[in-house]
Amino acid sequence: xxxxxxxxxxxxxxxxxxxxxxxxxxxxxxxxxxxxxxxxxxxxxxxxxxxxxxxxxxxxxxxxxxxxxxxxxxxxxxxxxxxxxxxxxxxxxxxxxxxxxxxxxxxxxxxxxxxxxxxxxxxxxxxxxxxxxxxxxxxxxxxxxxxxxxxxxxxxxxxxxxxxxxxxxxxxxxxxxxxxxxxxxxxxxxxxxxxxxxxxxxxxx
Amino acid sequence: xxxxxxxxxxxxxxxxxxxxxxxxxxxxxxxxxxxxxxxxxxxxxxxxxxxxxxxxxxxxxxxxxxxxxxxxxxxxxxxxxxxxxxxxxxxxxxxxxxxxxxxxxxxxxxxxxxxxxxxxxxxxxxxxxxxxxxxxxxxxxxxxxxxxxxxxxxxxxxxxxxxxxxxxxxxxxxxxxxxxxxxxxxxxxxxx
Numbered sequence: 001x002x003x004x005x006x007x008x009x010x011x012x013x014x015x016x017x018x019x020x021x022x023x024x025x026x027x028x029x030x031x032x033x034x035x036x037x038x039x040x041x042x043x044x045x046x047x048x049x050x051x052x053x054x055x056x057x058x059x060x061x062x063x064x065x066x067x068x069x070x071x072x073x074x075x076x077x078x079x080x081x082x083x084x085x086x087x088x089x090x091x092x093x094x095x096x097x098x099x100x101x102x103x104x105x106x107x108x109x110x111x112x113x114x115x116x117x118x119x120x121x122x123x124x125x126x127x128x129x130x131x132x133x134x135x136x137x138x139x140x141x142x143x144x145x146x147x148x149x150x151x152x153x154x155x156x157x158x159x160x161x162x163x164x165x166x167x168x169x170x171x172x173x174x175x176x177x178x179x180x181x182x183x184x185x186x187x188x189x190x191x192x193x194x195x196x197x198x199x200x201x202x203x204x205x
Numbered sequence: 206x207x208x209x210x211x212x213x214x215x216x217x218x219x220x221x222x223x224x225x226x227x228x229x230x231x232x233x234x235x236x237x238x239x240x241x242x243x244x245x246x247x248x249x250x251x252x253x254x255x256x257x258x259x260x261x262x263x264x265x266x267x268x269x270x271x272x273x274x275x276x277x278x279x280x281x282x283x284x285x286x287x288x289x290x291x292x293x294x295x296x297x298x299x300x301x302x303x304x305x306x307x308x309x310x311x312x313x314x315x316x317x318x319x320x321x322x323x324x325x326x327x328x329x330x331x332x333x334x335x336x337x338x339x340x341x342x343x344x345x346x347x348x349x350x351x352x353x354x355x356x357x358x359x360x361x362x363x364x365x366x367x368x369x370x371x372x373x374x375x376x377x378x379x380x381x382x383x384x385x386x387x388x389x390x391x392x393x394x395x396x397x
Binding site: 042045046052054056059060062065066069088089090092093094099100103104105106107108110113114115117136139 | 227232233247248276277279286295297303304326
């Protein structure tokens with residue numbers, strides 16, 4: 001099992017000639033190694049063969065948690081994003097701080113029967129059977145620009161359902177954002193045209 | 206104790222917060238006037254007021270842990286934790302947390318439920334805040350206090366956005382103070 005760091009090109013905050021720019025050629029954000037190492041991997045949870053990516057240890061590292069949120073906020077601030085949709089339950093941890101910092105609404109996307117008002121509902125496949133994700137009617141308006149947040153993308157089932165749910169009501173999803181991707185499970189393929197932004201990749205098993 | 210009883214009387218932010226909460230009658234069952242905070246989350250100004258009021262109260266209390274009750278406590282807890290430089294600990298329904306957990310049972314109207322916390326999350330003597338969106342019976346918050354105390358933390362206060370009026374004054378939960386922003390919103394009257 002390895003943890004790799006996502007190398008993404010970040011716009012340098014200062015000019016090329018400045019000494020303050022990261023010296024790494026690949027432009028890797030220097031905050032990423034600490035974020036990656038703060039995530040604990042628990043073998044065989046919730047069942048044998050699964051290497052569970054436990055973000056609760058990231059939440060115990062105040063600097064790593066702050067850096068995680070800062071990276072997302074830097075990416076999405078000032079881009080006309082008015083909706084941050086977070087998938088229950090760990091998306092509820094990362095979404096609101098981002099929403100508050102960029103001045104957007106936070107829209108919880110929930111398991112069935114949790115939301116009290118009238119809802120839109122979208123079904124998605126599980127390994128065995130199906131599940132549903134719900135959002136309140138009236139939470140978003142056609143034409144709004146949204147990002148969808150979850151802690152992790154595995155098979156992409158939940159995120160693709162969230163995309164469909166928002167697109168049905170006329171929202172443009174600018175990007176899906178997760179802390180962790182398990183690339184072997186090819187979740188990215190389920191997202192269609194919607195880009196995916198992640199901080200850390202890991203092995204699924 | 207409500208915010209209005211402790212220096213925030215007349216603070217317009219409290220009215221804005223109250224106005225932003227939607228009431229859904231008879232959810233999850235007949236007779237319950239459900240306080241829906243999702244509409245508060247759609248109002249970035251009002252949502253920020255909630256966080257700002259809590260942060261102002263707790264930033265100088267030397268709190269190193271914010272424990273949020275699943276799931277709506279996950280929405281309010283992290284922004285507070287980040288702003289005051291504290292750790293965030295999710296208190297979860299059974300079977301969700303990996304690793305070693307401690308578990309506390311609490312009563313529902315019919316039957317019981319359980320709340321779990323990671324055993325390794327808390328260091329002894331840490332000062333903790335418990336956060337949830339609403340306090341009604343106090344059962345969930347009491348279970349949360351028990352979990353944190355069993356792990357060696359000192360619970361400084363429990364904080365909720367909405368609370369029933371019975372929590373006015375010096376009302377305590379298991380000996381711990383409770384801080385609430387607003388009373389339940391009422392259904393708007395429909396005039397014909």
